[in-house]
Amino acid sequence: MKRRFFVFLLFSLVSIHAFGLELRGSWQQGGVIVGKVPDGSQIEYRGKKLQLSSLREFVIGLGRDAPDYATLVVIDAQGGRTEHKFAVKQRSYNIQRVTGVPQQTVEPDPEQVARARREAQMAADARKGNLPLRFFAQEFVWPLVGPITGVYGSQRVYNGVPNSPHYGVDIARPVGTVVNAPVGGVVTLVHPDMFFSGGTLIIDHGHGLSSTFIHLSEILVKKGDEIVQGQAIAKVGKTGRATGPHLDWRMNWFEERVDPQLLVGAMPSQ
CATH class of the missing domain: 2.70.70.10 (Glucose Permease (Domain IIA))
Structure with missing residues (x-):
């Protein structure tokens, strides 16, 4: 199965629409990302499919020590997988x-x-x-x-x-x-x-x-x-x-x- 890879280097608050994937939130350690996928699609994060709301929304959380990058995988109605890779801003703590x-x-x-x-x-x-x-x-x-x-x-x-x-x-x-x-x-x-x-x-x-x-x-x-x-x-x-x-x-x-x-x-x- 053919895979497509798209890399987004995103920091601070973002609101984007890309290839049918809608996202808003903060790609930094401690951030919360709320997203939406197209009809018929599913979303996968860290190897697990996420629950979708009736409006096809999902949410993920990035921990205090989250690594440099996070990857979301959109699975379309035909089973095709598209990977979206995001840079996670690393924070300095007191x-x-x-x-x-x-x-x-x-x-x-x-x-x-x-x-x-x-x-x-x-x-x-x-x-x-x-x-x-x-x-x-x-x-x-x-x-x-x-x-x-x-x-x-x-x-x-x-x-x-x-x-x-x-x-x-x-x-x-x-x-x-x-x-x-x-x-x-x-x-x-x-x-x-x-x-x-x-x-x-x-x-x-x-x-x-x-x-x-x-x-x-x-x-x-x-x-x-x-x-x-x-x-x-x-x-x-x-x-x-x-x-x-x-x-x-x-x-x-x-x-x-x-x-x-x-x-x-x-x-x-x-």
């Missing part, structure tokens, strides 16, 4: 090295570690779904307005031991400030008090794309609820291992951690 930290901070209590692992598995299970929802294709908005105090990808190294990178965007607001849904979805996890993340809420936007909101003081929805953009879903808190009141908003495409800021742009003026 790495802080901290020494003199008490060893119990670097090596938590084994019971706490066991609890945290159980809770992490609960969150991972809540993100596994491939629900046939198309909220992922909507334009995202900020869940609240406030100062940004933490960004995606940053990392601390304590006494030479790397901590897990920060995968969300932190927004500082007083306890009790209402958090609104950045886009519609279905609630897949509600937990009042996880060890690290405190009050935790996960919303599935469809096709593997989900939002996680943590350190919440109160959650206003329940598991299984279908919500709409702008709906009040929770309140800001300082629960879990938070050092002060703020919202930590994170996003996943299945197991890939993506950057919410790349979907919403600059923070509006307060």
Whole structure:
């Protein structure tokens, strides 16, 4: 079978139409790409065919450490395969090295570690779904307005031991400030008090794309609820291992951690 190869070197925000393949999003580490294929076609990424919406839309997420290139394969109605290769912009992250930290901070209590692992598995299970929802294709908005105090990808190294990178965007607001849904979805996890993340809420936007909101003081929805953009879903808190009141908003495409800021742009003026 004849193959055709087309290479696109794309960085930052893009919106393109090429050979029937429509794409919009950010081809950089942490980016989310929403696409659409022609009638009768399928799309393949990393060796797997992706779910398509009723409008033939799909979504992929590029992780924090995504490689230099990503390839999408369009399979037409006759089985012909066209490969589209995209350059992925590599990002520089803020790495802080901290020494003199008490060893119990670097090596938590084994019971706490066991609890945290159980809770992490609960969150991972809540993100596994491939629900046939198309909220992922909507334009995202900020869940609240406030100062940004933490960004995606940053990392601390304590006494030479790397901590897990920060995968969300932190927004500082007083306890009790209402958090609104950045886009519609279905609630897949509600937990009042996880060890690290405190009050935790996960919303599935469809096709593997989900939002996680943590350190919440109160959650206003329940598991299984279908919500709409702008709906009040929770309140800001300082629960879990938070050092002060703020919202930590994170996003996943299945197991890939993506950057919410790349979907919403600059923070509006307060």
